Amino acid sequence: MKKGLLALGIAALLATGCKQTGNTEEDRFIESLLSQMTLEEKIGQMNQLSFDQPLDSIKAKIRAGEIGSMLNIDPTLINEIQKTAVEESRLGIPLIIGRDIIHGYKTVLPIPLGLAASFDPQLVEAGTHMAATEAREEGITWTFAPMLDISRDARWGRIAESLGEDSYLSGELGAAMVRGFQGKQLSDNDAIAACVKHFVGYGAAEGGRDYNSTYIPEMLLRNVYLPPFQKAIEAGAATLMTSFNDNNGVPASGNDFLLRTVLRNEWNFDGFVVSDWCSMSEMIPHGFAADRKDVARISANAGVDMEMVSQTYIDHLPELVTEKKVPIETIDEAVRNILRIKYRLGLFENPYVDDVEEGMSTIYSDEHLQTARRAAVESAVLLKNNGVLPLKPGQTLAIIGPMANAPHDQLGTWSFDGDKNRTVTPLKALQSEEYKQVKYLYEAGLDYSRDTDTRNFERVKSAVRRADVALVFVGEEAILSGEAHSLSNINLIGAQSELLKAVKSTGKPVVMVVIAGRPLTIERDLPYADAILYNFHPGTMGGLAILDLLYGKENPSGKLPVTFVREVGQIPMYYNHNNTGRPAHNQIIPLKDIPLEAPQTSLGNTSFYLDSGKDPLFVFGYGLSYSTFEYTDLNLSNHEPKAGDTLTVTATIKNTSRVDGTEVAQLYVRDLVGSITRPVKELKGFQRLFIKAGESQTVTFELPISELAFYGRDLQKRVEAGQFDLWVGPNSAEGLKGSFTVTE
Ligand code: BGC
Numbered sequence: 001m002k003k004g005l006l007a008l009g010i011a012a013l014l015a016t017g018c019k020q021t022g023n024t025e026e027d028r029f030i031e032s033l034l035s036q037m038t039l040e041e042k043i044g045q046m047n048q049l050s051f052d053q054p055l056d057s058i059k060a061k062i063r064a065g066e067i068g069s070m071l072n073i074d075p076t077l078i079n080e081i082q083k084t085a086v087e088e089s090r091l092g093i094p095l096i097i098g099r100d101i102i103h104g105y106k107t108v109l110p111i112p113l114g115l116a117a118s119f120d121p122q123l124v125e126a127g128t129h130m131a132a133t134e135a136r137e138e139g140i141t142w143t144f145a146p147m148l149d150i151s152r153d154a155r156w157g158r159i160a161e162s163l164g165e166d167s168y169l170s171g172e173l174g175a176a177m178v179r180g181f182q183g184k185q186l187s188d189n190d191a192i193a194a195c196v197k198h199f200v201g202y203g204a205a206e207g208g209r210d211y212n213s214t215y216i217p218e219m220l221l222r223n224v225y226l227p228p229f230q231k232a233i234e235a236g237a238a239t240l241m242t243s244f245n246d247n248n249g250v251p252a253s254g255n256d257f258l259l260r261t262v263l264r265n266e267w268n269f270d271g272f273v274v275s276d277w278c279s280m281s282e283m284i285p286h287g288f289a290a291d292r293k294d295v296a297r298i299s300a301n302a303g304v305d306m307e308m309v310s311q312t313y314i315d316h317l318p319e320l321v322t323e324k325k326v327p328i329e330t331i332d333e334a335v336r337n338i339l340r341i342k343y344r345l346g347l348f349e350n351p352y353v354d355d356v357e358e359g360m361s362t363i364y365s366d367e368h369l370q371t372a373r374r375a376a377v378e379s380a381v382l383l384k385n386n387g388v389l390p391l392k393p394g395q396t397l398a399i400i401g402p403m404a405n406a407p408h409d410q411l412g413t414w415s416f417d418g419d420k421n422r423t424v425t426p427l428k429a430l431q432s433e434e435y436k437q438v439k440y441l442y443e444a445g446l447d448y449s450r451d452t453d454t455r456n457f458e459r460v461k462s463a464v465r466r467a468d469v470a471l472v473f474v475g476e477e478a479i480l481s482g483e484a485h486s487l488s489n490i491n492l493i494g495a496q497s498e499l500l501k502a503v504k505s506t507g508k509p510v511v512m513v514v515i516a517g518r519p520l521t522i523e524r525d526l527p528y529a530d531a532i533l534y535n536f537h538p539g540t541m542g543g544l545a546i547l548d549l550l551y552g553k554e555n556p557s558g559k560l561p562v563t564f565v566r567e568v569g570q571i572p573m574y575y576n577h578n579n580t581g582r583p584a585h586n587q588i589i590p591l592k593d594i595p596l597e598a599p600q601t602s603l604g605n606t607s608f609y610l611d612s613g614k615d616p617l618f619v620f621g622y623g624l625s626y627s628t629f630e631y632t633d634l635n636l637s638n639h640e641p642k643a644g645d646t647l648t649v650t651a652t653i654k655n656t657s658r659v660d661g662t663e664v665a666q667l668y669v670r671d672l673v674g675s676i677t678r679p680v681k682e683l684k685g686f687q688r689l690f691i692k693a694g695e696s697q698t699v700t701f702e703l704p705i706s707e708l709a710f711y712g713r714d715l716q717k718r719v720e721a722g723q724f725d726l727w728v729g730p731n732s733a734e735g736l737k738g739s740f741t742v743t744e
Pocket residue numbers: 071100144197276277483
């Protein structure tokens with residue numbers, strides 16, 4: 001409902017359509033508005049500020065038409081500043097209000113890496129739609145998500161925000177997120193504009209150190225890093241954010257090849273591009289721009305439509321246009337792109353957020369809490385189980401460890417709006433109606449994940465001795481992952497490994513429950529755990545979800561979206577690598593077993609680490625269930641398909657256990673000989689199948705042969721004829737194997 005008067009110019013425009021240069025009503029509206037704008041007003045639209053100045057000074061700028069968007073604003077002030085834009089600026093152009101709604105707004109979902117472990121696009125779409133509904137209810141119209149940076153390095157703190165290491169999975173889930181955020185149409189009151197980020201290559205930061213340079217050749221960029229972005233753009237993403245890194249020496253906010261050639265010309269993107277926070281002015285320390293004026297010139301010409309925070313546009317574009325260093329057509333195009341999204345969001349018609357009637361808020365609604373709980377259930381990955389799980393009713397539990405009751409940390413990175421008082425930790429879940437009959441003793445042992453004080457370990461052991469089974473909640477605080485929170489050591493931090501050992505020394509069964517922002521190196525901890533349930537920071541409802549899983553009320557179904565390395569020194573290690581000319585067969589060689597003065601070639605000249613072998617700890621796609629599944633009867637519809645064909649691949653999956661369960665069946669292929677070396681496996685499909693105990697189901701994958709295309713040395717995308725292997729299985733290392741030959 002419209003609450004204020006729109007400035008006259010826009011009201012008239014909406015009523016009449018005015019000057020008609022484009023084809024659609026939207027085009028006509030935008031062209032008319034553009035024709036009324038001064039150069040300064042146009043540049044104002046390209047300026048985004050954070051709410052870190054006094055309200056009066058922000059309002060003065062908005063009134064003067066100097067701001068097109070705000071981020072980080074207190075939601076209770078949104079109508080007030082929008083009123084200034086709509087009713088007090090000359091043209092009354094509404095602001096677009098952005099915020100980092102990364103994995104939920106107030107009701108917090110698992111971090112994106114956790115959501116990715118669900119391999120469940122429908123759930124991911126429902127979860128992001130939940131976030132959009134809550135956010136729009138408070139007037140937020142734009143989120144800076146999804147983050148689609150492929151990440152093969154667990155040191156990088158932002159792996160938490162990623163959808164893992166695989167392009168296909170990231171693309172499928174990224175598109176689901178776009179659909180979830182943007183709903184049926186952007187103007188609906190349960191939709192917000194998505195922003196795919198960070199374009200591009202940011203996750204390949206050298207050494208996993210945030211903001212660091214990347215070196216990704218165009219072929220790899222096109223085969224691995226760009227596809228998830230393309231899928232999200234095809235799903236209709238309204239906006240895109242440039243990244244901080246320089247790739248091959250060119251910072252993303254100054255890269256016209258990425259922003260014009262790829263994004264606009266090849267992908268026909270018609271939304272707008274925003275820089276990352278000061279990523280434009282950071283081209284000065286990068287040594288790519290001489291000064292702030294140079295920054296504005298480079299970014300505008302490269303195709304950044306809106307500048308986040310650093311304000312070089314507002315300061316320098318007017319003179320750059322006068323000097324003809326930035327063509328006015330470039331400015332007009334940027335403004336069109338921005339106005340287009342504002343128009344689609346319905347902001348010109350309805351700039352304000354309505355008051356929500358008592359009891360009508362969707363925030364923390366039962367439905368949303370249930371969605372968050374389901375997401376946390378599906379995001380957990382069972383890594384080990386020697387039979388201690390599921391827990392049996394009547395067992396007395398020892399609840400141990402710093403993450404058993406860490407309401408803030410369980411929410412994970414980028415949870416600005418989640419209220420930790422609403423977090424259901426595992427300890428709190430034990431006090432809920434559903435679990436209050438469980439008998440337990442609680443002894444944290446360590447106060448927080450970095451804690452090294454072992455003085456309470458004797459009390460811990462005494463509690464464990466009085467219990468039937470110990471649940472040890474370990475992991476990472478939220479602050480240890482996320483932006484600028486990279487680590488060079490990703491073992492369990494503090495005295496958590498010692499805590500596990502102490503618990504194990506009692507002889508009682510130990511369930512290790514990890515709550516962390518990244519795949520930690522936990523090989524040294526495995527011997528001290530009879531079962532391991534891994535949760536990437538699971539959000540508001542994590543505690544209940546964890547108990548549901550531990551008690552077998554829910555059956556674990558999550559699969560790893562990222563490789564778990566044994567040692568940090570193995571990084572980067574990812575499932576879809578190319579083969580070397582000397583693939584290793586060797587396993588780890590205990591260094592002490594190497595004879596003195598051993599001959600140079602005695603250990604085999606193959607590609608592996610003497611001390612940690614060639615294999616990771618847990619492979620991509622891995623995850624256990626309380627059920628067991630058997631794959632048989634692989635069938636391919638055609639063993640000699642042509643490039644235009646679609647291959648139908650089927651297999652039978654039997655639940656050979658006595659427990660109903662969900663299996664994520666995965667389809668991988670390998671192109672055996674190519675004009676360039678090709679990955680040893682590539683994910684091309686996945687499906688979640690609920691299979692009742694003792695029953696079988698047929699999984700069917702439709703694989704268009706065109707999906708096997710890749711960019712070769714000439715940077716053309718094509719399918720190459722020849723032989724392919726194919727697997728259908730439970731993870732990237734196992735499965736039924738078939739083969740086919742693509743014919744000319
Ligand atoms: C991050 C972005 C984020 C932006 C706005 C930057 O530091 O890199 O991902 O959306 O801040 O908060």
